[in-house]
Structures are given as C-alpha cells and as structure tokens.
Amino acid sequence: MQALVIAAHGSHLNPDASDPTYAHADAVREAGAFDEVREAFWKEEPHFREVVRTLESEEVFVVPLFISEGYFTEQVIPRELRLEEWDPERWDSDGTDASQATLEATDVEKTVHYCGPVGTHDAMTDVIVSRAESVTDDPDVGEGVGLAVVGHGTERNENSAKAIEYHADRIRGRDRFEEVKALFMDEEPEVDDVTDYFESDDVVVVPLFVADGYHTQEDIPEDMGLTDDFREGWEIPAIVDGVRLWYAGAVGTEELMADVILERAADAGADVGDSIETGREAAESAGDDGTDPNAGAGAGD
Amino acid sequence: MSDPANRVEPLLESARDGGVRFDGFRLERTDGAYVLETSETDRIEFDEATADDALSTVAEYVSNWWYWQRVVEGDGTARRAFLRWCERAPPIEAEANGEIADADGIDGSREADERSLPVPDRYEALRDGVDREWGQLRITTRFVDVDEPDGERVYDLWHADDAGTDLAELDVYDDPREAREIATYDDDGRYRPLNTAPTLPSGWAFTGCSGEELVEAVEFFYPATVANWHRERLETLDVDHWLETAERQTGIYDVIDELPREAVDWMAEACCVDSQCLRRREWEYEADDELAIDGGDGQFPCREPCSLVIAAARKWTILESEDERTYELELTTSEFNQLAELIDAVAEGRTDEIREADVYDGANRYRARYLRAKRFDDGSLEARTRGEQ
Known part of the structure; x- marks a missing residue:
C-alpha cells in the first residue's frame, strides 16, 4: 500500500487557508492512485507530527504544498515528521532542484519519501501559464502580453526568490510572452512598481502563492494600485498607469496543482498510473464552467 | 457481503x-x-x-x-481496534491471544462499565444497535439486516446532542469528507481551529457507513485520535512532555522553553481542561514533574502540546518576561469585584448569554460601558504606578 500526505501550512485564524489543500487532496483521492491520502498541517489537524501514524500504508510520500525550499521544507516538516536522518544535503539542491529523499520516521515502521516542494517542480511552470490563460480567458495568451510572476521573496532566504526566477526563466525560454519578469513583495524588483518593468500594454500578474489570503487578496492588489481598498475589490483587467493589469490570484488554487503533487510523488517512485493525465482532463473540463479564478481567500497567519 | x-x-x-x-x-x-x-x-x-x-x-x-x-x-490496525471497540468486542490483545471469552466477557477497557460482549450477546445488541460516544460524536453499530443478520455491520455517526432527534430533522450525509466542512465552524459560525474543542455543531448525521467510511469521518472530525487511542491501549503511546516539545521549537517559537514553570500550569488550566478540549492531556511539564491541573476525562489522549498551545505559549512567554509593578487606582468595592466578573465572563465564554438589560451582572455591556466611561482616561484604566509620578 502507498499513501500520499500533502503537507501545508494551514491557519489558526483563517478557515479558508486550507481550502486549496483539501481541494487538491480530493482531486488526488479521485484519481485513485493512492490507497490513502491525507492532508497535514503546521497550524491545523492532523499536525505534521501525528499524520503518519494515521496511515496503514508502509510506503508514504510526503509532498510539501509550499512554494520554495526554505525554513518549512528544510527544517520544520522533516523535524515534525521525525525524519531523524534528514539533512537538507539529502536533497542535493541549489535551491530549486529538490526531488526527494527516502527516510524512516522514528515513531512508525514506514518508509517516508520526503519530496521537494510543489513550487519548484517543473510542472509548476505549466500551472502558471494555465493561470494566465484562465484569467485572460485566452488559451493562446502571450503575443503582445507581458507576464509578471510574483513571489513573496525575503532577504532571509535566497531560495524564496530562486523559485520565482526559475519559473520566470523557463517561461521566457518558451518565447510565448512578449516579456516575462520575476517580481517580489519584500525585495527588489518590487511588485509595487509593476508597470515600470514592462513595455507591453497588457500584463498578466500571477502570484506564486499556495493560497489566497492577506498577501494575494489585500497587499499585492493595493500595492500594485489595482484598488485603493481591497474590500472594494478590483477590475480584471484594471488599468494602472495606462497598462492593463490582469491579476490572477494565487496560483496554488489552480486545479492543475493536483497534477504537480502527483508528479512530485511519481518522481519519488510512487506508482501513479495514468492518474496525472486523468486528473488533467478532469481539471480541464471543470475549468470550462467559468470557475472564478479569484474564488477562495485566506492564507497562513 | x-x-x-x-x-x-x-x-x-x-x-x-x-x-x-x-x-x-x-x-x-x-x-x-x-x-x-x-x-x-x-x-x-x-x-x-x-x-x-x-x-x-x-x-x-x-x-x-x-x-x-x-x-x-487490517490485523493490528487502529481502524480495526476502533471498530471492535464500537461494538464492544473484546480488544485486539485478547483477540490475538485467541482467548475464549467467558460469560462475563473480557474486560480490557479503562472503565468497568465498558465491559466487552461475547459474540452471542453482541449479536443480540447489534440488532438494536450498539451506541458509543467519542468526544461529542455518537456512533451506532448495527446489522444491515436486522431480521436475518448475515454478519454485515453498518455504522451511523452523529452528534451526541442529537441522540434523541429524529433523522428527518437532521442533514444526512454519506461522503466522509463532508465532515471536514461540518467541523470547520461552530454553531455561531465561528472558525474552530481546534478540532477537539467541545464546540462541534449538531444537526447532521452520516448513516449506513462502512467501517472504513466511519473511521475516515471520525478522523476528519478528530484527526489522529483513533491512532493515538490505539497506541495508548497497546501501551505504546509516545508522550512528548512540555519541556521537550518546547525545546524542539525553532524560529519564532524558539523562545517558549523560557516560559516559567508555574506559567505552564496556568496555561494548561487555560487551554487544556475538558471545558476547552476533549482530549485527555497526558503530557506533563517533564516526565517526573507533573502539572498541577488534572488532564481531564477525555476518551482519547493528548500526547503533546498542540499547535494552538505552542502559539499561545509564545505570547505568554513574551508577556511573562515583563516585570510586575504595583498600580494605584481608585475603585469602589463593587467596581473592583466587577473587574473579576468581567474577566470571568470572558474566560467562561459567557458574554453572549448576558441579557441586554441584565444590569445586575457585572459583565453586562452597559455595566462595562459605564465603568469605562467613569474610570478610563485616554483608552485605558486611570492608574498610577507606585514609585513613579
């Protein structure tokens, strides 16, 4: 038997923070590749600390629903899972290459495949592009259009920016969008000045965040000038400094995220059969019903 | 079947x-x-x-x-042990030994009134349904076919407060995942960050679940409780006491191991008693240093301080680092007592119950507003720190 654990932050204050985690877990459940699927959290239950003991499977794949390699993925999650032999070196990564490490948890007799975060997986690039397509309602969006991939960024951990730049570089390499930039909240180049960094008249802004919440639904829209007061909402597109900004909301709420989770587990040796393809088809047909890409709000506290 | x-x-x-x-x-x-x-x-x-x-x-x-x-x-699994407990079957240890129950059954439970039932008695009981309570949940195990039982059981799950409510008056669900949504908000629509808080709303039921579905739903309501209960019965529960849990923390929670010893007692009294959480606290300050507060009577154990306690402990660690001072302020005897009434009402979650015009209650809104109007200066209590001018 094999089990999948989706490890996310969760929140003590905001009930919506875990919505994307539940949605992706349900999509993986329906794909049927795993005997057991669990959501696990730092701030909700089951806690990272106690999730593995709830499983009957001997083989457990843990996929962190985090954007970058950093404090949570390198320290908190492995420690709380009791992966005693863990060392970040086991990922042999320079910030965006983590695939997996096979370890034993000390409180259970199980093999734990500790995977890299979803945010740095190559498949995430497709999710960002898909997000740009859905917010513009244009499956061929790109020509004459700029794309801003927005991350939190932090001076404390260079990997935070690396994940954003990694996907921006990959999308740029596809020659699809007129211009592609990585922008940040807490470091240069800042998302506040988004229009300064583009020459195109249309710019799609995709925040690389796991859940919608304070940052993606309050901070960034106000900082970019989409609205003076987030409570009043904003237009899509909104015109700022003569540029049409198409603001997409957190990429983590995209249905295709379930595929990225499956890809991560498959890379670590999980037998996922054809569920990635099946999941993609399901996500595409679900996307046809005009699902609001801004639906859902909330982030970690 | x-x-x-x-x-x-x-x-x-x-x-x-x-x-x-x-x-x-x-x-x-x-x-x-x-x-x-x-x-x-x-x-x-x-x-x-x-x-x-x-x-x-x-x-x-x-x-x-x-x-x-x-x-x-699922030999040896928590799921199987739990389903056996649900119908008062002898616990798994007895089962594994191949023991044959005598007429009184095999008593491997914590409580004397939880005597387990041998097969003939159990079959009789399962025709009517065997009821169990798990936190605020009530679980009924019954035969699918009551007239000619073929052995197949199904499970009903609802709120203990709804035990006497007609099924027609409840929202009936069949997908265990619906439990997540039910468990998210209390009866006042407020977010429940602690699954085991005694604030689970009533008015719903899951009926005719398979054993697997039942355990899945129970685990959505009270995550990891079945696994830890099972470990406790096997005497393999791994308790992490306060100090080791606190010392493990990093980042913004790195400071909590500095919380004074006596403050950990106050914290457990504030957060971990039965009125606040249905888990039975098994962790102490350290293995040989028990907290002054009883761990409670919950059905399932709490094996280490939860994330809410950790987050609150950070706040208390910072607050406890302040020096104490002596304040001088003018209050009548009744006003002094009213402060206690106000704190007590908030601590007991009673403020919503105090009637609008019940000015006899010190925590009444008008009474509080009056005290504020009289004794506040610039947004806080008017007082002098002794020794300062």
Whole structure:
C-alpha cells in the first residue's frame, strides 16, 4: 500500500487557508492512485507530527504544498515528521532542484519519501501559464502580453526568490510572452512598481502563492494600485498607469496543482498510473464552467 | 457481503491452514476431522460432508468471523481496534491471544462499565444497535439486516446532542469528507481551529457507513485520535512532555522553553481542561514533574502540546518576561469585584448569554460601558504606578 500526505501550512485564524489543500487532496483521492491520502498541517489537524501514524500504508510520500525550499521544507516538516536522518544535503539542491529523499520516521515502521516542494517542480511552470490563460480567458495568451510572476521573496532566504526566477526563466525560454519578469513583495524588483518593468500594454500578474489570503487578496492588489481598498475589490483587467493589469490570484488554487503533487510523488517512485493525465482532463473540463479564478481567500497567519 | 453459504469453504481452508481462533470461536483440523468449539457450545467434530450442518449450529460465530477476517481485515490496525471497540468486542490483545471469552466477557477497557460482549450477546445488541460516544460524536453499530443478520455491520455517526432527534430533522450525509466542512465552524459560525474543542455543531448525521467510511469521518472530525487511542491501549503511546516539545521549537517559537514553570500550569488550566478540549492531556511539564491541573476525562489522549498551545505559549512567554509593578487606582468595592466578573465572563465564554438589560451582572455591556466611561482616561484604566509620578 502507498499513501500520499500533502503537507501545508494551514491557519489558526483563517478557515479558508486550507481550502486549496483539501481541494487538491480530493482531486488526488479521485484519481485513485493512492490507497490513502491525507492532508497535514503546521497550524491545523492532523499536525505534521501525528499524520503518519494515521496511515496503514508502509510506503508514504510526503509532498510539501509550499512554494520554495526554505525554513518549512528544510527544517520544520522533516523535524515534525521525525525524519531523524534528514539533512537538507539529502536533497542535493541549489535551491530549486529538490526531488526527494527516502527516510524512516522514528515513531512508525514506514518508509517516508520526503519530496521537494510543489513550487519548484517543473510542472509548476505549466500551472502558471494555465493561470494566465484562465484569467485572460485566452488559451493562446502571450503575443503582445507581458507576464509578471510574483513571489513573496525575503532577504532571509535566497531560495524564496530562486523559485520565482526559475519559473520566470523557463517561461521566457518558451518565447510565448512578449516579456516575462520575476517580481517580489519584500525585495527588489518590487511588485509595487509593476508597470515600470514592462513595455507591453497588457500584463498578466500571477502570484506564486499556495493560497489566497492577506498577501494575494489585500497587499499585492493595493500595492500594485489595482484598488485603493481591497474590500472594494478590483477590475480584471484594471488599468494602472495606462497598462492593463490582469491579476490572477494565487496560483496554488489552480486545479492543475493536483497534477504537480502527483508528479512530485511519481518522481519519488510512487506508482501513479495514468492518474496525472486523468486528473488533467478532469481539471480541464471543470475549468470550462467559468470557475472564478479569484474564488477562495485566506492564507497562513 | 457474500452469500453466507460461500463462507464455509474459506473458513475450512483457514482451519486447515493453521486453524481459526477468533472471538470465542475455535476451528481446527486434526487427524482428518474438523474440531469446533465455542465459548458456549461443547466441542464437536465433523468432516467435509457434514460441515454445512455443523457450522450452521454456530452461524453467528461464522458470520462474525467472516465480517472481521474477510471484510474489515487490517490485523493490528487502529481502524480495526476502533471498530471492535464500537461494538464492544473484546480488544485486539485478547483477540490475538485467541482467548475464549467467558460469560462475563473480557474486560480490557479503562472503565468497568465498558465491559466487552461475547459474540452471542453482541449479536443480540447489534440488532438494536450498539451506541458509543467519542468526544461529542455518537456512533451506532448495527446489522444491515436486522431480521436475518448475515454478519454485515453498518455504522451511523452523529452528534451526541442529537441522540434523541429524529433523522428527518437532521442533514444526512454519506461522503466522509463532508465532515471536514461540518467541523470547520461552530454553531455561531465561528472558525474552530481546534478540532477537539467541545464546540462541534449538531444537526447532521452520516448513516449506513462502512467501517472504513466511519473511521475516515471520525478522523476528519478528530484527526489522529483513533491512532493515538490505539497506541495508548497497546501501551505504546509516545508522550512528548512540555519541556521537550518546547525545546524542539525553532524560529519564532524558539523562545517558549523560557516560559516559567508555574506559567505552564496556568496555561494548561487555560487551554487544556475538558471545558476547552476533549482530549485527555497526558503530557506533563517533564516526565517526573507533573502539572498541577488534572488532564481531564477525555476518551482519547493528548500526547503533546498542540499547535494552538505552542502559539499561545509564545505570547505568554513574551508577556511573562515583563516585570510586575504595583498600580494605584481608585475603585469602589463593587467596581473592583466587577473587574473579576468581567474577566470571568470572558474566560467562561459567557458574554453572549448576558441579557441586554441584565444590569445586575457585572459583565453586562452597559455595566462595562459605564465603568469605562467613569474610570478610563485616554483608552485605558486611570492608574498610577507606585514609585513613579
């Protein structure tokens, strides 16, 4: 038997923070590749600390629903899972290459495949592009259009920016969008000045965040000038400094995220059969019903 | 479930392959004959030709064997132990020993009134349904077919407060995942960050669940409680006490191991008593240093301080680092007592119950507003720090 654990932050204050985690877990459940699927959290239950003991499977794949390699993925999650032999070196990564490490948890007799975060997986690039397509309602969006991939960024951990730049570089390499930039909240180049960094008249802004919440639904829209007061909402597109900004909301709420989770587990040796393809088809047909890409709000506290 | 007639051959196969010793029922193959014994019938011998007749005299034991060994399966799992507890079956330790229950049953439970039932008594009880409570949940185990039980059980799950409510008045669900949504908000629509807080809303029911679905739903309501309860019964619960949990923390929670010893008592009294959380606290300050507060009577154990306690401990660690001062302020005796009433009302979550015009209650809104109007200056209590001007 094999089990999948989706490890996310969760929140003590905001009930919506875990919505994307539940949605992706349900999509993986329906794909049927795993005997057991669990959501696990730092701030909700089951806690990272106690999730593995709830499983009957001997083989457990843990996929962190985090954007970058950093404090949570390198320290908190492995420690709380009791992966005693863990060392970040086991990922042999320079910030965006983590695939997996096979370890034993000390409180259970199980093999734990500790995977890299979803945010740095190559498949995430497709999710960002898909997000740009859905917010513009244009499956061929790109020509004459700029794309801003927005991350939190932090001076404390260079990997935070690396994940954003990694996907921006990959999308740029596809020659699809007129211009592609990585922008940040807490470091240069800042998302506040988004229009300064583009020459195109249309710019799609995709925040690389796991859940919608304070940052993606309050901070960034106000900082970019989409609205003076987030409570009043904003237009899509909104015109700022003569540029049409198409603001997409957190990429983590995209249905295709379930595929990225499956890809991560498959890379670590999980037998996922054809569920990635099946999941993609399901996500595409679900996307046809005009699902609001801004639906859902909330982030970690 | 299969046709009962199709269970004979698999059962005989198990008897040939090492023998069956299960739940007061023994079947072995010796010297070309099958030997059958139960806790209420004498030993009989039969062969293949008379197997159907012989086994039909102990049909309940046969269907019970089938349900547990071929439907539930999962030897040694928490899921199986929990489902057995649900119908008051002897605990797994007894089952594994192949013990045959005497008329009083095998008592492996914490409470004397939780006496387990041998198969005939259990079958009688399962016709009406066996009720159990798990936190605020009520679980009923019953036969699918009450008139002619074939061994198959189903499980109903609802709020203990709804035990007397007609099913027609409840929202009925069948997908265990719906439990997540039910558990997210309390009756006032407020977010429940702690699943085991005694604030689970009522008015819903899951009916006719399989054992697997039941455990899944219970785990969505009270995550990891089944696994930790199971470990406790096997005496393998790994308790992490306050100090080791605090010392493990990093980042913004790195400071919490500095929380004073006596403050940990106050914290447990504030957060971990039965009125706030249904888990029974098993962790102490350290293994040989117990907290002053009782851990509670919960059905399932709490094996280490939860994330809410950790987050609150950070706040208290910072607050406890302040120096104490002596304040001088003017209050009447009643006003001084009113401060206590206000704190008590908030601590007991009673403010919503105080009636608008009940000015006799010190925590009444008008009373609080009056005190503020009289004694506040610039947004806080008017007071002097002794020794300062």
